[in-house]
Amino acid sequence: MTTATDAHASRQPTDAAAPDRGAVVIDAVTKRYGDQTAVDDLSLSIEPGEFISLLGPSGCGKTTTLRMIAGFENPDAGDIRISGQSVLAAPPYRRDVNTVFQAYALFPHLSVAENVAYGLQQRRTPKADIRERVSQALDLVQMRRFADRKPTQLSGGQQQRVALARALVNRPAVLLLDEPLGALDRQLREEMQLELKLLQARLGITFVFVTHDQGEALSMSDRIAIMRSGRIEQLADADTVYARPSSAYVAAFVGQQNFFRGDVSDGGTTVVSAHAVVKGDVPRLAGAPRGEAAVRPENIRITAATARAGTAEVNRAQGELIGVSHLGDTMQYLVKLSDDQSLIVRRPTPDAPSLRIGDPVSCEWLPTHVLLFPLDDAAEAGGYIAPPTN
Missing domain, CATH: 3.40.50.300 (P-loop containing nucleotide triphosphate hydrolases)
Known part of the structure; x- marks a missing residue:
């Protein structure tokens, strides 16, 4: 370590009682x-x-x-x-x-x-x-x-x-x-x-x-x-x-997110991607033709699915379970939606469902847990790389 005071001269005097000392x-x-x-x-x-x-x-x-x-x-x-x-x-x-x-x-x-x-x-x-x-x-x-x-x-x-x-x-x-x-x-x-x-x-x-x-x-x-x-x-x-990041860049850098890109509909409340119809509870994308929706892993519920749905359902995605990790108080699941997108899901260990690799699974979330952002092609931070534009 080096310090700014490891020098041969002293600082200017400072009034330690000054109310703005340290500002x-x-x-x-x-x-x-x-x-x-x-x-x-x-x-x-x-x-x-x-x-x-x-x-x-x-x-x-x-x-x-x-x-x-x-x-x-x-x-x-x-x-x-x-x-x-x-x-x-x-x-x-x-x-x-x-x-x-x-x-x-x-x-x-x-x-x-x-x-x-x-x-x-x-x-x-x-x-x-x-x-x-x-x-x-x-x-x-x-x-x-x-x-x-x-x-x-x-x-x-x-x-x-x-x-x-x-x-x-x-x-x-x-x-x-x-x-x-x-x-x-x-x-x-x-x-x-x-x-x-x-x-x-x-x-x-x-x-x-x-x-x-x-x-x-x-x-x-x-x-x-x-x-x-x-x-x-x-x-x-x-x-x-x-909880309330100002942009996709911040959302991606602070914690992990699952991102969906696509066309905006329903007056700015919904992003329609190739893998899910993601609907939020606030029209944050009014007037934007395309956008991206984000859902945190801990806000997704995962259950076994008997068969793949034929049509996309609002705030639900189905895929194949390809990874399960024990993180102590949390279980993490990796779900493959397609060759170019997967979801990370985390559940508290006591409430985590018993699922096996290869199982078809269904993932769903609430509109209140959806974050909506304008499309940001430059927002690559931390572990987030936006999925390909559809």
């Missing part, structure tokens, strides 16, 4: 690399003490945005304000932020305590204050008993805690985290997600978290900014982006 405002910021626009006229206001995630696939501009807040990159246009002050002219070490990266970059020849103290030493903090603040930082991440160990004697999760302590010891107004859990295994990553959220709630400082992992963003964030091509596609809390 971040990104105002119409653009960043280009040659003829490529990484961030495109982006505006975002982050409240003091908020945990916000920048979520999106590689190349969407999330890390570039974080690096501009930190001062490692300069915008070509727009302004960035931290705690009410523009920081465009301020180098990284004069910004009231710290950054934690996926690569912790701890000094291997220094102990845990010495790693955490390094930034304070560079700022010529009095030794007594260093000892006290290092102890406090290590207590925050439950690492004081490892203070004398070298980084090579620690696990990946322990090294991550040390990296956090080194960032927090300087008491920044804003902590920037760039994919900090990416190098950890799944179980440890989930444990650290909980610890990070608890730590942020305890400290009350602003966290700006960059990730491509939807689970991380959903589990920790007060709000999520889902990015696409250098812009924010949707900014909302986790419940909203999951």
